[in-house]
Amino acid sequence: MPKPHLALLATLAAAAALARFSDAVDPYYLDILTGIGINVILAVSLNLVNGYTGQFSLGHAGFMSVGAYASASLSVFLGPRLLGAAGGAEAAQDAFFLGALLAGGLAAAAAGLVVGIPSLRLRGDYLALVTLGFGEIIRVILQNFDAVGGALGLSGIPPYTTIFWVVAFAGLTVFTVVCLVHSTYGRGFIATHDDEIAAASVGVDPTRYKIVAFVVGAFFAGIAGGLFAHFKLTINPSGFDFTRSIEIVVMVILGGMGNTLGVILAATLLTLLPEVLRPVAEYRMVIYSLLLVGLMLARPQGLFNWRLGKSARFRTGEG
C-alpha cells in the first residue's frame, strides 16, 4: 500500500482511539485539540492555493463560512425532521453529520468554482483583492439573511463535532493535499507557481490547475467551517471576517509556503500560543504580534521550511 494511504489509516485509527478514550481527557485539552485540528484543515487546504500554486487568496474564511452555514442550517432545520425531536440514535446522528459536513464542503467548493473561474485570470495583488472582496460579500449577505439569524447569528446547532471527526478530517485533508502534490500530475501546481508561461509550454494548463487548487481548498475550508459550527454551537457572520482569513494566511506563511508539514506545525503552534500566553492576560495579543514579527524577521522562508529560503534563491539572468 502507498505510504500516504498507510498514514491516513494510522490517523483514522488514532482518531478512533482518541474518541474511545476522550472521556478520560480533560475537556479543556480536547477543546484545544479540536481547535488545532480545525486550523490544520484550514491551513493545509489554503497551502494548496497560496503555497503550492502560488495564488494569494484572502478568502478562506469566506469559504469556511459557506461551509459552516450550509452544514449548520441542515442540522438546525432539517436535522430535527429527519432524526426526530429527541435527536435519534448515535449512528443516525453520525451519518447525518457526515452528510451535513460534506454538503457544507460541496457548497464551499461550488462557491470556490464560482469565484475562481473569473478571478483566477488575475494575478498577485489583484487576486488577493478579489478574494478579500468575496469574503466580505459573503459576510454581508449572511448578516442580512434573516433565515439564518442575520447579524445575531445561527444558534442551537447540535454539538455533533467530536474529536474523532476533527482528527479524521484533518488526516483526510493532509492526505488529499499530499497525494495531489506528490505525483507527476501534482508537480504542475508548483510549475504553475514558478512560471506560468513555461508551464503552459510543456502542456500544463495553469488556469485548470489554479481552479483545481481553489476548489479543493474551498471544499476543505467548508468542512472546517462545518466542524467549527458544530463545535461552537453558535456562529455569526463576524466570526468569519477577513482577520480570520489573515490568521490562516499567517499559518501558511509561518509554516513555509508549500511545505505541508511546516504548515501543520505552524497551525498547531499558532493555536497553542494564545492559550500558553493566557496568564499574561492583556499583553497576550501584543506578545503574539511581536512573536510573529520576530519570527518573520528571523525566518522569512517560514519557520519550518528547511529547503532553500526565498532570499537565498537566485533568479536566472536574462539570456
Next chain:
Amino acid sequence: MSAPQLRLSAVTLRFGGLTAVNALDLAVGAGELVGLIGPNGAGKTTVFNLITGVYQPSSGALSFGGEGLAGLASHQIAARGIARTFQNIRLFRQLSVADNVRVAANLHRATSPLQSLVRGRAFQDEEAMIFNRTDELLDLFQLAHRQHAPALSLSYGEQRRLEIVRALATRPRLLLLDEPAAGMNPAEKSDLVRLVRQVRQQFGIAILLVEHSMRVVMELCERIAVLDYGVKIAEGAPEAIRRDPKVVEAYLGEGRQS
C-alpha cells in the same frame, strides 16, 4: 523537403502602431532543421510566441500537421506536438532537475488526476513509466548525476540542456530552440551543435532554431530564413544566405559575427 508540418501564412502581429511581424510566410517540414536569424529586435522570439500561442496573430494563419492553430492556448499547442525552450531560461525553480522533466513527461498521461488520490495499479504503472522515461532522457543528456539537485543549481550550460530535455519530454514533433547558444563560449557552442544533432538523430523531430551565433546556425541548418523588422528578407541554403547582399546589409554587415 517533405510536406510542411508547420506552416505560417502571411502571419502579422501588431502591438498598437508597431508591426512586430509582417506578413510572414514560413514552413518547416517533418524532420527538417531550419534556422531563423535576424538582428536584435527583428521579431524572432515573437515568431516563437506566435507559434506557441503566447500571442495570437492579428492576421494570417498558422497550422501544424494540417491543423489550424488559431485560438489555441499554449498548453493545447504543446499537446499537439510543439515544444520550445526560452531565450531567458525558464526552469521551474522550486523543482528538482528530475521533476522539471517529469512535469513535462506528464503531458500525455492516460489516467485521470483523481487517480493520484486512489493510486491504483494503472496510476502507479504510469508514474513508473514517467520516472523511467525521465531517467532515460537525463541519462542521454548527461544530467542523471544531478537529478535530485534544484534546477537552478545547475551550471548555465546544464540549465540550457535541461530546458531542451524538458521540451523533449513532451514527445514533440517540432522543437523550437530560442537562442540556445546565448552566453556560451566556443567550446560550449561546439557541444551544443553536437547536442542538437543528437536530438535530431535520436528523436527524428523537426527543429526551428533562433540563433545569433552565425557559426552555430551555419553549421546546423539546412535552410535559413532571415527576419529584419518583422519582415522576411531572405530564405535559402546557408551558403546563399551568407552571400545575400540584403542579409549582409541588415545583419552580417553590422559585424555581428560571433
